[in-house]
Amino acid sequence: MSAGNKAAIALTLAAIGAVGCGKADEAPRASNALAMAVAWKETSAEYEALYLQGFNVAKMHVDRALRDGRRSLAVISDLDDTVLDTRDYWREVLAADAQLFEDARWDVWVAKNKVRASPGALDFLNFCRDSGVEVFYITSRDQGPMTMELALGNLKAAGLPFADAEHLTVITDSSDKEPRQRQVAQSHDVAVYLGDNLNDFRRSYYVTDAQRRRQRLAADRNEFGRRFILFPNPTDGHWIRAILGDSEPPPSQETLDRLHQLIGRR
Template structure:
């Protein structure tokens, strides 16, 4: 159902449009307020890059869960497109003098940066250059780089499809702890943090399986059913 929704639901597209509209509202206000050295910090996959083509292949070939080797092969094909509203929002930022920085924790080895930039260029995203893209191959902790950027820029909004894109506190291995943390950040959603939908992958998966990319063992498939109900 999650994949059918991603592939067909206009609601999926609308949620991206909504997210970018909200982000633009905040950038507009920051510009009107005369704030300087404005920046937006964004995640890459499933925030500004639409990965549905990868998932279509997964379903077509009957692969039960996310498959890392297939992902690495797919990344190199440059078939990612921009998510709905991404190009418009980032073009608006560029034209208004607002810098966009991307941070990803992809890992395709030595070529990770080059491959990611290739995807961004193919998708038509502004700021597709090494100065504006940070690749974190060794860790998925984005906070140090975010803090570093925030020292010299006024970051208006953070964009992501994974709560770990906003705070490392969500990188925990149980769903209840992730939910509990929302009490701390609730005022930030739709203000500082703009969240996009992703019902197929992310650290919510890690909270269930203890692994963001669990192998499709009988035990894990059983856990999947338990997570969905019983």
Template sequence: MPSAVADDAIPGEGLNNGLLWAVAWKQTAAEYRALCYQAYNLARMRLDDALQRHKVSDRPLAIITDMDNTMLHVGSYWGYLINENKDFFDDAIWDEWLPNNLVTAVPGSREFFDYCRENEVDVFYVTSRNQGERTYEYALAQLKYLEVPFADEDHLFVFRESSDKTPARDKIAEDFDVVVLLGDNLNDYKRDFYVKDVDERLALMERDRADWGTKFILLPNPTDGNWVRAIFGESEPPPTDENRRKLKAAATRLAWDGR
């Protein structure tokens, strides 16, 4: 039988780090890459459908995409956290890491955005970040570093003071017919999803189930996002023992009792 000490153990440093599995999966799993390709292949199918229906007199077509973990792969940041025995997102390290342009393209993203450009479909990049006065500069530099299409000020929206991307979506929709929205977080699609309760968030997702794979295309991200906020009440919870217990409780919502 497991000891009482083992039963009460709290994930933390070293091999007990709760981020290890998630980061290892994003770094190595063929399944992760396959899911990314699947998402962008599906986006291309939706775009092809829209192009076939599109008439010269219609409004121009557009794609809206989130940046981090949707089209920017930020794996070296998470690898650094693991090496530093961090088991929660660290905002100070993130702010230090971001300006170094250590991003790579999420599998399938570059090819899809190139396809958009070839078919005269605009791509808009929408992100919520805050690294001070140079936040916009850093975000634009990353797009230019990856040499993706539409890496310019006309196609980049950056929100420093809020994670609500609704103003950008509404502004783009004034002039364009938005085919799909790409993201790794439900908040990338609607502000409705920005809630602090796991079950409420699940219910809202179910309400819009017809939009998944049609209007909303979701990339996999097991390391961060507003699903974290639903568990802890904040998107970047501090690495406390109390929060580690909350994480364990979330992971054992469904658990065999061994009998």
């Protein structure tokens, strides 16, 4: 690197510091905590590629199970940010300059049926259907008594197969998916589980401690990409509960201050 380039970089860093910090010893503050996460979901080819990768891996395992002659095969999947693409909601959130997930806005958005299938989801799910593999969806969405009807409407709007009450479970009293997973596993041989939240696989990830969640991975390290297929979600999920105490924290100054305290610190 030339001396000129170094000087230019130093000037740029100084300018960023001057704009981003009130005081020299303060960390830079984003004007909207969500902006980069939504920009990544919205624009990056990497985001879409990770979905394609996840469904390709899932298909590989289902294919192998079929070749091995396993019977009564099933796939268990989460809905949002797994087989359903919710990016339109996040565009609305950012357009309104909201700082975090907003439950009331979500409930209105769900009823609009603007949801789409995630990249690669339809190919994989239709492959399952055409191969005689049943797909069971389990979601912890909660729109009150309308939850089931609205979720079925979303599945149909997105063109997903198995859009019926037999294959969709909504759990509004708890986000613990294990009881329903065990029920499906009694009558089916589950080839893979799909989710964007570790709680979609095991309840033991539902803890309010980010480090404990990461430590918990050690016991499951051989499951990822095999039995558990994980999709990316930088905007919402129980990882937020682990750092802010609530999956859907209020967008208060206290919440945002806590977020800024965490950035760059271990």
